[in-house]
Amino acid sequence: xxxxxxxxxxxxxxxxxxxxxxxxxxxxxxxxxxxxxxxxxxxxxxxxxxxxxxxxxxxxxxxxxxxxxxxxxxxxxxxxxxxxxxxxxxxxxxxxxxxxxxxxxxxxxxxxxxxxxxxxxxxxxxxxxxxxxxxxxxxxxxxxxxxxxxxxxxxxxxxxxxxxxxxxxxxxxxxxxxxxxxxxxxxxxxxxxxxxxxxxxxxxxxxxxxxxxxxxxxxxxxxxxxxxxxxxxxxxxxxxxxxxxxxxxxxxxxxxxxxxxxxxxxxxxxxxxxxxxxxxxxxxxxxxxxxxxxxxxxxxxxxxxxxxxxxxxxxxxxxxxxxxxxxxxxxxxxxxxxxxxxxxxxxxxxxxxxxxxxxxxxxxxxxxxxxxxxxxxxxxxxxxxxxxxxxxxxxxxxxxxxxxxxxxxxxxxxxxxxxxxxxxxxxxxxxxxxxxxxxxxxxxxxxxxxxxxxxxx
Ligand code: GLY
Ligand code: MN
Ligand code: MN
Numbered sequence: 031x032x033x034x035x036x037x038x039x040x041x042x043x044x045x046x047x048x049x050x051x052x053x054x055x056x057x058x059x060x061x062x063x064x065x066x067x068x069x070x071x072x073x074x075x076x077x078x079x080x081x082x083x084x085x086x087x088x089x090x091x092x093x094x095x096x097x098x099x100x101x102x103x104x105x106x107x108x109x110x111x112x113x114x115x116x117x118x119x120x121x122x123x124x125x126x127x128x129x130x131x132x133x134x135x136x137x138x139x140x141x142x143x144x145x146x147x148x149x150x151x152x153x154x155x156x157x158x159x160x161x162x163x164x165x166x167x168x169x170x171x172x173x174x175x176x177x178x179x180x181x182x183x184x185x186x187x188x189x190x191x192x193x194x195x196x197x198x199x200x201x202x203x204x205x206x207x208x209x210x211x212x213x214x215x216x217x218x219x220x221x222x223x224x225x226x227x228x229x230x231x232x233x234x235x236x237x238x239x240x241x242x243x244x245x246x247x248x249x250x251x252x253x254x255x256x257x258x259x260x261x262x263x264x265x266x267x268x269x270x271x272x273x274x275x276x277x278x279x280x281x282x283x284x285x286x287x288x289x290x291x292x293x294x295x296x297x298x299x300x301x302x303x304x305x306x307x308x309x310x311x312x313x314x315x316x317x318x319x320x321x322x323x324x325x326x327x328x329x330x331x332x333x334x335x336x337x338x339x340x341x342x343x344x345x346x347x348x349x350x351x352x353x354x355x356x357x358x359x360x361x362x363x364x365x366x367x368x369x370x371x372x373x374x375x376x377x378x379x380x381x382x383x384x385x386x387x388x389x390x391x392x393x394x395x396x397x398x399x400x401x402x403x404x405x406x407x408x409x410x411x412x413x414x415x416x417x418x419x420x421x422x423x424x425x426x427x428x429x430x431x432x433x434x435x436x437x438x439x440x441x442x443x444x445x446x447x448x449x450x451x452x453x454x455x456x457x458x459x460x461x462x463x464x465x466x467x468x469x470x471x472x473x474x475x476x477x478x479x480x481x482x483x484x485x486x487x
Pocket of ligand 1: 298
């Protein structure tokens with residue numbers, strides 16, 4: 031794990047990350063035991079992941095640990111390691127420590143989580159197999175199809191039913207996970223503040239990204255996703271990836287969607303800025319207030335599909351107020367005119383993965399909750415429960431392809447094209463916070479982190 035600065039919660043002592051982890055792991059063991067029983071297995075074996083070689087080269091791509099492995103422990107840089115769990119017994123960790131002088135093998139882990147595991151350093155896969163039980167005939171395996179696996183004779187490889195049973199409860203975060211997610215937001219916020227300063231100082235997209243990464247103290251490959259740093263029209267490309275090293279002739283706007291990681295948990299934060307244009311700054315302000323109105327509606331029992339549709343109703347109001355559309359707000363929604371300006375989903379589950387598992391699941395046993403018709407990119411359709419962590423990320427973009435499509439159909443008359451053409455140079459706006467659903471509402475991890483940073487400044 032990269033050094034991400036001192037977490038707000040102590041690592042040891044009463045109510046520390048160590049205590050929280052102990053309770054969290056107990057919960058993971060319990061829900062895994064239930065899942066194994068429901069699916070007819072006696073044990074679980076999880077692979078951390080393989081190093082993927084570059085074609086015909088001796089380099090590898092940056093390692094990404096498999097999420098079902100990091101559910102168990104914040105061991106993020108140990109390829110070809112294994113977690114073995116049999117209900118009622120301490121989890122076993124076969125830690126791959128190759129005898130290598132080209133690359134540094136993972137060190138024996140230290141820290142708040144290690145005392146809960148039987149940790150066995152293993153030179154290779156054969157050694158890992160030797161520390162596992164003699165028979166794996168009733169053990170389910172999750173991970174890559176390793177060449178050695180047929181000789182291990184596991185019961186099943188990546189059984190979909192078991193994966194569903196394991197993924198479904200991941201939506202509800204434990205107090206330990208919430209502490210990690212809070213810290214991921216705090217670190218991400220440090221990066222955002224540095225990025226905003228770099229933008230103010232006239233930095234390029236690449237330099238803004240460096241400011242973000244430097245302030246987070248994390249390598250790009252350790253972040254939960256590649257930062258989206260877009261000046262001007264680039265902000266209309268939803269997952270813009272270029273990171274231009276040179277500056278555009280004129281700067282109009284910045285959209286930065288970037289998050290940090292703590293103990294394997296992600297933050298996912300977006301801010302939009304205007305460069306000395308009061309009209310665009312006012313539009314960002316409108317989107318920010320709309321986002322806050324949506325956050326205010328987040329509580330247990332809310333159907334996330336309804337939040338998404340409400341976002342379109344509120345966006346229609348913003349578009350009307352800002353003179354971007356010529357029709358009434360209701361008509362803009364019913365005629366799909368708002369979808370020209372907001373084509374993505376309003377948010378998603380957040381946790382070990384930035385788009386966390388299980389967003390559509392009706393139950394562990396099967397069935398998906400469909401997206402609302404005409405909204406193919408929504409990633410969460412479940413009803414919110416206490417402990418869910420979600421993003422809230424409304425946007426308003428001037429996307430050439432979608433605008434051209436609308437110009438060619440009956441929506442054209444509902445759009446104020448002169449106004450749109452004057453706004454294209456800004457690309458778009460997104461405001462994204464991370465929310466933890468509480469018993470009565472939600473905790474805004476991102477705004478709290480920005481608030482704490484400005485109080486400390
Ligand atoms: N950063 C990707 C997303 O917001 O979903
Ligand atoms: Mn997001
Ligand atoms: Mn994002």
